Amino acid sequence: MKVSDTNRKTTSVSIKEVQKNFGAIQALRNVSLEIHEKEFFTLLGPSGCGKTTLLRSIAGFEKTTKGEIFFNEENTTNIPPWNKNIGFVFQNYALWPNKSVYRNIAYGLELRKKDASYIKEKISWALDMVELRGIEKKFPEELSGGQQQRVAIARALVIDPDILLLDEPLSNLDAKLRISLRQQIRNIQRSLEITAVYVTHDQEEALEISDRIAVMNKGEVLQVGPPEEIYQRPSDLFVADFIGKANFLEGELHGSDFKLPGNLVIPLQPKNCKAGKGILFTRPESFSHSKEEGFGGIRGRIIQRYYLGNLHRYRVDIGNEMSILLETGEQYNEGDLIQLKVSNYEIFNQ
Numbered sequence: 001m002k003v004s005d006t007n008r009k010t011t012s013v014s015i016k017e018v019q020k021n022f023g024a025i026q027a028l029r030n031v032s033l034e035i036h037e038k039e040f041f042t043l044l045g046p047s048g049c050g051k052t053t054l055l056r057s058i059a060g061f062e063k064t065t066k067g068e069i070f071f072n073e074e075n076t077t078n079i080p081p082w083n084k085n086i087g088f089v090f091q092n093y094a095l096w097p098n099k100s101v102y103r104n105i106a107y108g109l110e111l112r113k114k115d116a117s118y119i120k121e122k123i124s125w126a127l128d129m130v131e132l133r134g135i136e137k138k139f140p141e142e143l144s145g146g147q148q149q150r151v152a153i154a155r156a157l158v159i160d161p162d163i164l165l166l167d168e169p170l171s172n173l174d175a176k177l178r179i180s181l182r183q184q185i186r187n188i189q190r191s192l193e194i195t196a197v198y199v200t201h202d203q204e205e206a207l208e209i210s211d212r213i214a215v216m217n218k219g220e221v222l223q224v225g226p227p228e229e230i231y232q233r234p235s236d237l238f239v240a241d242f243i244g245k246a247n248f249l250e251g252e253l254h255g256s257d258f259k260l261p262g263n264l265v266i267p268l269q270p271k272n273c274k275a276g277k278g279i280l281f282t283r284p285e286s287f288s289h290s291k292e293e294g295f296g297g298i299r300g301r302i303i304q305r306y307y308l309g310n311l312h313r314y315r316v317d318i319g320n321e322m323s324i325l326l327e328t329g330e331q332y333n334e335g336d337l338i339q340l341k342v343s344n345y346e347i348f349n350q
């Protein structure tokens with residue numbers, strides 16, 4: 001068998017009404033999810049929302065209190081991790097400090113009784129995948145954090161897992177390295193066409209690399225969808241606030257006018273929203289705007305300007321102690337009077 005040949009099974013994961021209690025703590029409350037084969041699926045949410053518990057339940061490190069987990073048609077709920085063909089990458093790398101890189105990566109293949117020449121070739125294949133050649137003899141302490149995590153990824157890949165599970169693998173690395181390594185992880189997942197479940201609390205990371213994202217809070221899944229959908233059409237206020245920058249204005253919808261306190265009105269493109277009290281949600285880039293009198297929309301004055309490189313971010317005072325965050329390539333100066341129209345919005349009813 002050539003090392004590039006694999007017995008990997010294309011795998012989907014079905015999570016059915018899973019609950020996990022730690023004593024009185026409900027870490028997962030009735031979570032159901034379908035993760036498709038070859039998909040890069042991210043569990044995203046704040047600290048303590050249950051994403052690691054869900055990932056560890058998929059792996060079998062945690063026993064669920066209720067519910068079932070399937071890999072394809074197989075019910076894996078009670079199968080321990082060592083009897084599943086999974087690769088798991090931990091936040092803290094979890095390399096054996098007293099074993100060389102070679103021995104660290106070889107371990108899973110030795111357990112599977114592969115012969116020495118296959119192991120040697122497969123390790124060099126795995127190190128090629130993570131772009132780390134010729135470091136087989138080094139020990140973990142001789143490597144940087146980024147290199148150690150790439151060794152951990154090679155160790156997870158070398159056994160040809162059906163599914164790759166990654167628990168905040170980049171959170172101990174500096175910002176620049178995080179960005180390059182997350183792209184490398186995504187490229188590896190694409191080239192191997194392997195199903196991956198990735199845990200992070202970093203929304204930017206999730207938006208950049210995922211096919212789909214599940215946003216979690218307090219043990220529940222609030223929304224599942226592709227990055228654009230989660231960003232542009234969040235299902236509730238928590239998701240809208242957790243992902244990216246946003247404007248939230250409290251008011252009342254009458255026809256296509258959103259009325260703010262102090263007789264201020266934001267005209268909206270009509271869409272199917274419930275009339276009455278609500279919170280108008282917009283992204284900072286969801287406005288058309290102009291200094292031209294007669295442009296229409298709501299009037300505002302630029303009170304702060306932040307330079308973002310290719311973009312400008314402005315704080316626009318719209319009166320009555322309310323302001324809007326605007327992002328655009330357009331140049332305005334502090335003090336400029338502009339008019340704004342909303343091009344994309346949601347209204348969350350209270």
Ligand SMILES: Nc1ncnc2c1ncn2[C@@H]1O[C@H](COP(=O)(O)OP(=O)(O)OP(=O)(O)O)[C@@H](O)[C@H]1O
Pocket residue numbers: 022025026027045046047048049050051052053054201
């Ligand atoms: N072994 C455990 N014993 C008791 N409580 C636990 C255990 N593991 C997790 N919890 C609790 O379950 C809840 C969910 O934890 P979990 O680690 O899954 O969250 P998380 O979203 O991954 O957070 P983080 O990003 O901080 O790791 C938390 O309230 C946590 O304190």
